[in-house]
Amino acid sequence: MKKLISDWGKFTSGKRTRWFTIFIWIFLVGAVSMVWPQVNSQETKSNQLLPEDTMSVEAGEIASEQFASDSGLPLLLTWYREGGLIESDFQLIKEVYTNLESNPLEHQKFIPPFAKTPVQALAQTASEDKVALTTPVFFEKAASTEALQGMLDKLQSRIESAAGKEIVTSDLSADGLHVRFTGAAGIQTDATQLFSNADVTLLIATVILVLSLLIILYRSPLLALVPLVAVCFAYGLISPLLGFLAKEGWIEVDAQAVSIMTVLLFGAGTDYCLFLVSRYRDELRLEPDKYVALSKALGGTGGAIMVSALTTVAGLATLGLAHYASYDRFAVPFSMSIFIMGITALTLLPAILALLGRFAFIPFIPRTEEMTQELEKKKGKKIRRPKKNGRINKAFATLSTDRPWMVIIICTVVLSGLALFVGNVKYTYGLLDSFPEDMPSREGFEIIAEHYPPGEVAPVQVIVDTEENGDLTLKEDLAEMGIVQQVSDPETGSSDESYQQYEVILSIDPYSRKAIDSIPDIKEITEENLEEAGVQKADNNVWIGGETAKLYDTEQVTSRDQWVIIPAVLIIIAVLLLAYLRSIVAMLYLLATVVLSYLAAIGLGWIVIHYIYDAPAMSGLIPVYAFVFLVALGEDYNIFMVSSIWKKRKHMPLKQAIKEGVTETSGVIGSAGLILAGTFSVLAVLPLQVLVQFGTVTAIGVLLDTFVVRPLLVPALTTVLGRFAFWPGKLWKKTDSTMKDQT
Structure with missing residues (x-):
């Protein structure tokens, strides 16, 4: 294998072939970039991470078919004043909804009749402590995230114009009225905003960090650029290739996968480059001919680089075995990026090093002993010999x-x-636990959770197929559970009356460990109730939906x-x-x-x-x-x-x-480890x-x-x-x- 890799090095980085290798890479990157889209433009907007056959997903599909209210995508406006809402706050809410009624926003589908609701009646809908009030605005579900963001910006302008001051972006600790946008529409736009400039920010931060570390470690500005050039060429090929695969629907990528892939490529890619560069520098101290030195360096490290890359590719590819989409979406981008980076390190990088030769290491140029002695004679002074290995090592x-x-x-x-x-x-x-604490949708959600009964934040939907077996006592059975505060009357399916849906309000935090662990108990009680009513195969006729059930299924x-x-x-x-x-x-x-x-x-x-x-x-x-x-x-x-x-x-x-x-x-491992750890720490900027x-x-x-x-x-x-x-x-x-x- 050593001879094979050495011969390969002579082919890609020989005196006559180095320019050919560089030209092939420039041509490939240019061609695919012109023909195929960049991966960033093909990121999926889907937030569905669970498999289609999980219980909560099936419950959501049945609910949309049989119990759809057709109200649209909800935006929740959380009105909050520490110490309690006052009459002028309720007057402002009426004014805002009067404006929305007479001058609807684009894609606005439905609003409750708060414009005609008396102030006293509106005040009765506030939280028990009168500190918060939540009012909805429903938009068309087909509206894009960009369109939603535009509508929310206009709504913010209308609210603050009516209030005469900033209350949507104000600090919650300040006195006065505050408004926060949350609910499905607010969370969706906030999640998109988090990644709106993330790729550019992450790329710039990663390049600056890697370049700085390389200059500190190798004390050569030109050499520090060489691995980055190789990584950039690799990214130039990877991005349109992944974009093509995503466009054809063969893979699915999201912003999170692209962000981590960028970090992985710069971290691991620079490592592979350093393995070869370090060995090349050592060989230049023994071999006067830079091409022979490069061939020996490739023969000495090429096998390790190749096996290392294949090991990482195989390891990362196992993410494709996952059922959870957040794992599965990583498999192809990550493994492909490492695979292409491995090829880059064994083709383009040697060609660049062959082109630059010893000049790449300036001002600390590696020379053989004979070359150093000749230079000493020419300059008439002693030249310091570099130490091959440090004392710490x-x-x-x-x-x-x-x-x-x-x-x-x-x-x-x-x-x-x-x-x-x-x-x-x-x-x-x-999802909200991953948002910054000052993100508007998270702040609004936490206000609701703090000032309303905990279960109202995320009700549990219990859906059953009764197979027309008569009345059930399910409402009473569920209400007897210690963690349940309230159970609604059953709602009958719109197209199939054998379906029934019960909305269960928990008396505990629906996101808590206890609530999540209660999902199997709710399902078991429901199945037993169906069996008592004569339903055959009751376990196939029960679906639990809602955020708590999604968390259970996710686990x-x-x-x-x-x-x-x-x-x-x-x-x-x-x-x-x-x-x-x-x-x-x-x-x-x-x-x-x-x-x-x-x-x-x-x-x-x-x-x-x-x-x-x-x-x-x-x-x-x-x-x-x-x-x-x-x-x-x-x-x-x-x-x-x-x-x-x-x-x-x-x-x-x-x-x-x-x-x-x-x-x-x-x-070299210490240098590579510092760079890899540094690149992953750059994720902290997100x-x-x-x-x-x-x-x-x-x-x-x-x-x-x-x-x-x-x-x-x-x-x-x-x-x-x-x-x-x-x-x-x-x-x-x-x-x-x-x-x-x-x-």
Whole structure:
């Protein structure tokens, strides 16, 4: 394989072929960008993340068919005054609705008759403490998000014009009346606004961070640009390719997937570039011909880069096994971006390096000893020789091989201690929990939740198919549940009278753990009631809808995905490690260290999110996201370092091979880890909390993997296991004594 990759390097980056390679890339990127749309323009607007056959989704479909009120898409106006609403507030509400009645907004479908409602009657609809009042405006469901945003802007203008001051965007802690837009329309427009400029902001922040880190680490402005150029070319090909697939309906992508894909591409892509650049710099110090040096560098690192990329591609592709759309939408963009970046690192990057040669490293140009001596003669002064490896890297390597048990015990205790916090993590699946606390729709929703009975915020819909088996006692049975405050009379289906719908108002927070856990109990009571009424196969005739049921279904679906994806990732990576290293023992302990690092990252991530960010819960999507990324990307560093140890073991004693392998790779792995962690931390610039939390946990995991697991724990384990670390491969039969005999 080494010769094959070396020959490939000569073809893509030779003296005569380097320009051809660059031209092919320019042509490809230009052609696909002209013919196919960019991925950003093909992002789905669908918020449906659950499979079609889940209970809450089916309940929603039946409700829209049989119990549709045809009122439209609701916008809830939450009117709030600390200390209580006053008469002038109710007069303002009447004035606003009078204006909406005489001069309707575009796509406005229906409004309640508040314009004709007396002030005293309107005041009776306020919350019990008279602090808040919620009034709806219904819009056509077909209205686009852009159109809705325009209508909300006009409505804000009308309200503030009537009030004579800003009350829609005012600080809730200030005195006076405040209005917030929430409900389906408000949440939809806020969610879109969160990502309106997110891609551009994220791209700029990522480029600036990566460029800064590269300049600091390599002290060469030109060299810092080389990986970024390669990544930009890769993105130039990936974006229209994904846009084409999305346009044809073969895949579905959302703004969240595109944002994280950008981070992944710059982080992992820069890593692959650094692996080659670092080795190329070392070879330039030994080889005067830059083309020969580049060929040797590709032969030495190309295999590791290729296997690392394939490992990450395979790991990320397992997200396609998910039923939850938020996971599934990530699979193709992520795996394809890494695949194309791997090709870029083995084609375009060598061509650019061949074009620039030693000049890329200016002002610290790597030269052979002979070249340095000639330059010294020419200049008449001594030139400082660069140190090949730092003292810190050697110290890590020496500590891991000379005192392996101490390293293993300390690392295991620290990582295990952090992993213990995993049991304390609280999870949430609510969309609004990911919104910033000052987002208008979230503020409005929290006002409603605080000043109205908790269950009224999100009623539970119980739908049954009675199969015309007579009256049910379901209303009474549900009302007897301790968590139920009120049950409505049954509503009969519009086209099929065998369908009945009951609206259940809970007496507890409908988003709480207790409420979510009550969904199976509500379903069981409903099924028993149907069976008593003579309905056959009652379990097929019950559907529970509403936000609480959606949260329950989300937990069930994501839990299923977790138990499918995590083993799949481990199996795939185990097979690839086994094929590359030919060692069952190495495969097992490399996987074990990555899993331990992952658990420690979740534990430490929870400490940061809960105690520093002051978040009450972590997004329930984080564990699977973090596992796939950390295990797949963590094995990249494993492969790069261990492959160096394996190669050196062929011709030197084990401890020496470990020391030199760790020393040789720790510098570039440390640089790559810092850049990767930095790029994921850039997600903190986005306002969506799920991305902030994901970036935090992933950055922590990368740092633990880079500076604890890779340079300390893995080498120490390899040292303790000795030649058994290579079992059953050929190197297992090698002993230090036989190697001395050969020498």
